Amino acid sequence: MESYPIENEKLKVLKSLPTPSFVIDEGGLLMNLTLLNRIEKISGCKILLAQKCFSTFKLYPLIGKYISGAVASGLFEARLAHEEMKKENHVFAPAYKESDIKELDTICGHIVFNSLKQFKLHSPNCHKASLGIRINPEFSTQNHAIYDPCSFGSRLGVRLCDMPDELPEKIEGFHFHTLCEQGFEDLEKTFKEVEKKFKKYFPKLKWLNLGGGHYITHKNYNVEGLISLLKYIKDEYNLQTYLEPGEAVVLNSGFLTSKVMDKVFNGLDILILDASAACHCPDVIEMPFLPPIFETSENGKYKYRLSSMTCLAGDVFGDYNFEVEKNIGDNVIFEDMALYTMVKTNTFNGMPLPDIYLLKQDLTVELIKKFGYEDFKGRLG
């Protein structure tokens, strides 16, 4: 668990907002974007926002000022980037519907197919987009089974043994994505494997997409190593490189505000919050991980289990040590809550969706979206 310093002034503003709310931190976002922009400029690589991680499109114009575009996981995300970012627009999906592919071909500059069958089926209907296939390097560097596309039985990507001797003519690029919150060293090892297995096809290609999962904006990331690998790929093989990070774009760029509704005791003190892990940040339970929280530390004197207002017994954020006592009516502010949160919320138990705010660099706050009963009801009939 990691906490990053935010000034008291910021905390004061966060505590003044209605709960629960997501608050996007413009300052944090800009720090990430500035680094990504530098990497683009020095390496010649193009960086795309993976929208499945963050799709709060109000921020797309700002993001589009710093990086080259976005990548979608299907038609809806592709439309969103087309309408709201209006820059490079790529799409990858394990399969496409015939009814979607014509529109994708008109709004996406790049379409990546997951199999040669998908490519054969849809490529006759693609006339504008540059087409590619996803390859499976069969080289695992992580232990999160559900995030490992190289694991046994994975449906993601074409393995070397299934590649034809000659690439179909319309294939102009390769895509691989195997990492999740990983450093440069794992990318380097993976690329070496890709190079060893697939380089005979490189002369036919125009671009290589190295996927996401790069922890680029994390403090220990080897940025210079990444830049030299990207330059090497460009110089050695004359390929346009792409990276499509999600997390790295919005790491440490948001908060979730909540309020203590009740405090009960059952072997330990339990705070019942108006935010829910199951509804507002399901990755906390799925992955699982312990989100950082303001006013907590390893040795904090006040130990609480944080849970929520739903009826799910396991709707628990985790156990925390607070430096201050928390009572009914107090705020609890979660940090690093921009990634894989707003895109994954649900209204299970009739829980309200958190409103979305933007906290600007000058500490003024702008309401992006308010949700209510109609958003709960509207999805159900």
Ligand SMILES: *Cc1c(COP(=O)(O)O)cnc(C)c1O
């Ligand atoms: C999830 C995903 C990404 C983004 O991953 P992050 O871990 O958020 O950087 C990029 N590309 C593909 C194909 C993905 O599935």
